[in-house]
Amino acid sequence: MRTTPTLEDVSKAAGVSTATVSRCLNTPDLVATATRERVAEAIAALGYTPNFAARVMAAKRTMTIGAIVPTLENAIFARGLQAFQEELNRSGYTLLVASSAYDPVVEADQIKTMVARGADGLLLIGHERDEAIYSYLDTQHVPTVVAWAYDAHRSEVSVGFDNRAAMRMVTEEVLHLGHERIGVISGMRAGNDRVRLRLEGVLEAVSAAGLDRHSVIIVEKPYGVESGAEGFDALMSQVPRPTAIICVNDVLATGAMLRAQGRSYDVPGDISITGFDDLDYARILTPALTTVHVPHRAMGEKAARQLVEMVENKSCGQSIKLDTELKRRGSLATVPVWYSDFN
Amino acid sequence: MRTTPTLEDVSKAAGVSTATVSRCLNTPDLVATATRERVAEAIAALGYTPNFAARVMAAKRTMTIGAIVPTLENAIFARGLQAFQEELNRSGYTLLVASSAYDPVVEADQIKTMVARGADGLLLIGHERDEAIYSYLDTQHVPTVVAWAYDAHRSEVSVGFDNRAAMRMVTEEVLHLGHERIGVISGMRAGNDRVRLRLEGVLEAVSAAGLDRHSVIIVEKPYGVESGAEGFDALMSQVPRPTAIICVNDVLATGAMLRAQGRSYDVPGDISITGFDDLDYARILTPALTTVHVPHRAMGEKAARQLVEMVENKSCGQSIKLDTELKRRGSLATVPVWYSDFN
């Protein structure tokens, strides 16, 4: 069995020491041109590729960045991660991926694995996790960037947007259109600061408009189209029923909309519905979904750049806030006429 | 600076040799229970985590599997990869991800990187790539599984479905409903055997039905909703225009459908449209999209199992063929009345 050639094989073939070959690879400037060429030939002739593990072990850098996301199945993470990976690749890093299925225990585990594997840096979603994890990362000197959330009050470096402000913006629009009975289909709040901040945004806007924040009915559902449908039913069985349903993401909103149509409600004639994320298909629903556009790709890209910068310059990094945009589309309209009749 | 504890630190703390500690971690059966417990305590007390690189170097296994997909932004890959990762995780492996953006050169590069990093196995999408790559993988002894395609004629181990047969099935259904003028919106054929096989499936069915395969109009477009819309326009400007448009994936089909509605065509009254993949939103389009359901999750899972099996038992693996299912939905109906009038 022909084994892979090693640095030593190359050094023999080129008639130099292993140190010189290593330098050709890592700091070519320190090597005389003639030598460098001879070594390059030897490398080519032998088809030599450096052994990664050995390199890591000796140099203490892996050129690997780890990312732990709740799930790749959610398009918003997949898209952001794609951009993240592209940018990483551009800088010569490779991406290690794990998914936590929204489970903090699993996530903690994955983080340890990544660190043990020598990831030079880590990308995490959302701020919320055990403080011990952050201090662990700190003592291990693993630069970490939090994405999908921007919170000026937190010390972690983050690249994201203001979930609270974005949702407040949506809610203000809803209120502006005359809705006063508002229902919210929320994701699971536990361990998910993005969801919680979005809910706070809703309540803030409601309070600011002089309405009672307790008039907002919130149902909490796991992620999924089906959940959205269930949430819709739950809200519509309230008396009086809401005239607008604000969903914390597009998937739940989609479920709500399908169920609405299944129950022969007119959207937005009878009931308005809004989402969050601006997934591809928000536009193709009928009516199109009013939602918040999130710059997923930009987020992934900037997170990657930030992380590489932190790893290479040992800088402590800086949070970046991205803008979101309200997409006004067909699923949100003024409060239906029957509503004022009731009052 | 407190450095990470090493095996040696643990061995000292537990009063045993490093070999014993190592054995506790890798082959606990060989260690006396009392010793094992003492070592476990020491490990816990020190917060020891094995150094991955050192381990790899000494043991020549990385417990890492690489996957190279065209893009994560495509939900079908993201979903399959998610399942792949979950299954890998279950077996203790970590996933290394790269995306090729459908570029064979980039892909070849990524493959080399993965091998250099010591990936124990590799997941690739589709059979088609330079023969040199397969022989390279072979000489490097890196077990490889090809997914998203099943082709009994190929020697590579694959886990996937028969793209040709699936598309033939769709086409037969279309023909069965009386359509004779068929348009196809195809993805880019270059370097993409999945697309090519699907097209062949269409033509096979058409020929088998006794129609001229040249009567099928094919337009080739890059991946994207917009492309689907353009493809629709291109096909509808033909004379006579098609009565059914078969798309090689749901994204193109979505574009076609939106454009159809934008141009005030009734789907399926004026024109039938079909897709492929059964993305989440195929069901929520109005009308719902007739398409082929592909078991993405099962595919990812089985590919992972197969790969782990190949890596661990040095077996040469075995291809697995998965079934697809035709989803009959609203976007496909019998040929419109005006059509027979013309004849």
Place this chain on the structure above:
DNA sequence: TGCGGATATGCAAGCGCTTACATTGCCCGC
């Protein structure tokens, strides 16, 4: 002509772990 100082290269000590092989005790059967 000689010397300081670049510049180019070699030497060799690890990096933290696994594992083949050696060693030590101990139990058992005859």
Place this chain on the structure above:
DNA sequence: GCGGGCAATGTAAGCGCTTGCATATCCGCA
């Protein structure tokens, strides 16, 4: 009571690479 054998543990040799330090060579300038 003794040797054989097995179970438990230790010893130490790498794995392939990087890098601090030592060495060698060459240049220019006084």
